Amino acid sequence: MTLKNVHKSYGSRSIYEGLDFQVRRRERWCVMGINGAGKSTLLKLVAGASEPDNGTVARGPSVRMGYFAQHAMEVLEGERTVFQTLEGAFPQAGQAPLRALAGCFGFSGDEIEKKCRVLSGGEKARLVMALMLFDPPNLLVLDEPTNHLDIATKEMLITALSQYEGTMLFVSHDRHFLAALSNRVLELTPEGIHTYGGGYTEYVERTGREAPGLRS
């Protein structure tokens, strides 16, 4: 995944002026920066949900991507149940594995019969994660995936993602998520980008500072 000389503005507000950045296989980048630095915009560009004004975003031919952002929850069909949603996505999978999948993501017993329209934000996020991780793509782009999750589900997600062997690019304000899952750090600053070859913990040790906007 290579971004070359990427320019992006919203109206008169310039977000990047010539961004160069490369993500290689198995790297796990956390993206840091203050509010409005352009973290979500970068993830959108990588995911193809937004186009650069100038420059190129190139994906390797074997890249299969999963993109999670808050709007991902809106694509759930309100009248479908949790189970119907999983079955619709994986028609070949059979009942038992899908029930097990739902269970792993906290939908036990009758809860899989709940319609999507009644799900809480956290339940929707869990269902979207289950859809994404059943047959995981080899590049995950995650924009604040733990936002609506309770602690138990967050820990479960961290465990699942630490076993994931693909490449990741993510934004998180959760210290444990950052520390457990990153092996690279990209910092967006007004002066441009800084990259660090180690994970978040090494970044904190080296720079003596934590990510801006950390929640826990």
Ligand SMILES: Nc1ncnc2c1ncn2[C@@H]1O[C@H](COP(=O)(O)OP(=O)(O)OP(=O)(O)O)[C@@H](O)[C@H]1O
């Ligand atoms: N579609 C849009 N139209 C106009 N301005 C936008 C749009 N999307 C983002 N922006 C602006 O661009 C800037 C960067 O936005 P972005 O969401 O990438 O920042 P961020 O670093 O993810 O911020 P936060 O930490 O607050 O989520 C912000 O000032 C934002 O208001």
